Amino acid sequence: MKNKPVLNLVIPCYNEEQALPYTEKVLNEKMKQLMEDGLVDKKSRVVLVNDGSKDRTWEAITEMHDTNPMYVGIKLSRNKGHQNALLAGLMYAKDHADIAISMDADLQDDIQVIDDMIEKYKKGAEIVYGVRSSRVKDSFFKRFTAEGFYHFMSLMGVDVVFNHADCRLMSHLALEGLAEYKEVNLFLRGIVPQIGYQTDIAYYERNERVAGESKYPLKKMLSFAMDGITSFSVKPLRMIASIGFVILLLSFIILIYSVIMKLMGNTVSGWTFIVCSIWLIGGIQTLCLGVIGEYIGKIYNESKHRPRFIVEKTID
Numbered sequence: 001m002k003n004k005p006v007l008n009l010v011i012p013c014y015n016e017e018q019a020l021p022y023t024e025k026v027l028n029e030k031m032k033q034l035m036e037d038g039l040v041d042k043k044s045r046v047v048l049v050n051d052g053s054k055d056r057t058w059e060a061i062t063e064m065h066d067t068n069p070m071y072v073g074i075k076l077s078r079n080k081g082h083q084n085a086l087l088a089g090l091m092y093a094k095d096h097a098d099i100a101i102s103m104d105a106d107l108q109d110d111i112q113v114i115d116d117m118i119e120k121y122k123k124g125a126e127i128v129y130g131v132r133s134s135r136v137k138d139s140f141f142k143r144f145t146a147e148g149f150y151h152f153m154s155l156m157g158v159d160v161v162f163n164h165a166d167c168r169l170m171s172h173l174a175l176e177g178l179a180e181y182k183e184v185n186l187f188l189r190g191i192v193p194q195i196g197y198q199t200d201i202a203y204y205e206r207n208e209r210v211a212g213e214s215k216y217p218l219k220k221m222l223s224f225a226m227d228g229i230t231s232f233s234v235k236p237l238r239m240i241a242s243i244g245f246v247i248l249l250l251s252f253i254i255l256i257y258s259v260i261m262k263l264m265g266n267t268v269s270g271w272t273f274i275v276c277s278i279w280l281i282g283g284i285q286t287l288c289l290g291v292i293g294e295y296i297g298k299i300y301n302e303s304k305h306r307p308r309f310i311v312e313k314t315i316d
């Protein structure tokens with residue numbers, strides 16, 4: 001751990017030409033302050049990743065780099081989505097910096113949190129999660145859906161930090177750990193807690209977007225949540241087996257019920273046989289699907305080639 005770490009501030013940008021002038025102004029100030037306070041090294045950079053924007057974002061980034069070499073630009077060949085753009089920036093930071101902090105281009109997350117994050121890094125944390133202290137500034141709808149998202153994720157067996165989005169500090173060590181995860185369906189909020197090491201939390205306020213509009217409409221949010229669940233948990237597959245088991249149990253109750261009905265003479269001929277068959281076969285089929293699901297879950301976990309462990313230290 002270094003006293004004056006080289007910081008790379010990683011910022012994915014998709015159609016952010018309207019937000020970038022503001023971002024540049026604020027970051028010029030902030031980086032200057034961090035360097036003058038001796039919190040970060042003078043070689044620190046702001047890494048802007050252009051995620052295949054359709055507007056003049058890349059031109060804006062190029063101009064920023066030309067006027068101030070503190071800005072580094074990475075241009076992806078096409079739009080690959082927030083998570084992939086972020087990963088591209090983080091992997092650059094892994095090779096060029098001691099710590100990386102990820103932020104959104106609109107600077108909705110209060111950047112004063114950077115000081116606190118670096119403090120916590122200096123106290124030994126390898127990962128510092130930025131967590132929103134409150135959601136009072138969100139609309140009711142956004143708050144409801146966002147909080148529902150975190151609850152649902154943990155219900156589905158995905159280990160996520162509550163109210164933590166993608167604003168976080170990662171040390172060089174943590175970035176090397178992240179690089180071990182080769183999966184294609186990227187859900188960083190799920191991967192990062194799996195890396196391990198000492199972690200900490202820094203609280204911040206989130207403001208409204210200054211310019212441009214949100215790139216996360218409800219449709220994208222839902223598919224993001226779906227991605228998170230299906231990339232991290234085999235719980236939905238397990239649920240199939242449980243449902244099958246319940247149906248099978250029910251079929252025994254139905255069996256008894258239909259036999260009683262038959263004995264009481266309340267049935268037309270053939271009814272008992274058909275009703276029992278439907279329930280029994282339905283239960284067995286669903287249970288079998290669950291068993292197959294269990295194997296698919298295993299294959300799926302194997303195919304991700306995730307690291308089985310990451311060694312923090314060896315003394316020999």
Ligand code: UDP
Binds near residue numbers: 079103108214
């Ligand atoms: N973003 C990206 N690629 C995309 C969509 C979004 O790089 O395909 C970036 C975007 O430029 C921003 C960040 O991801 O820096 C978060 O997006 P946004 O601020 O629109 O999300 P919100 O804050 O509304 O959830």
Ligand code: MG
Binds near residue numbers: 104108209
């Ligand atoms: Mg935003």
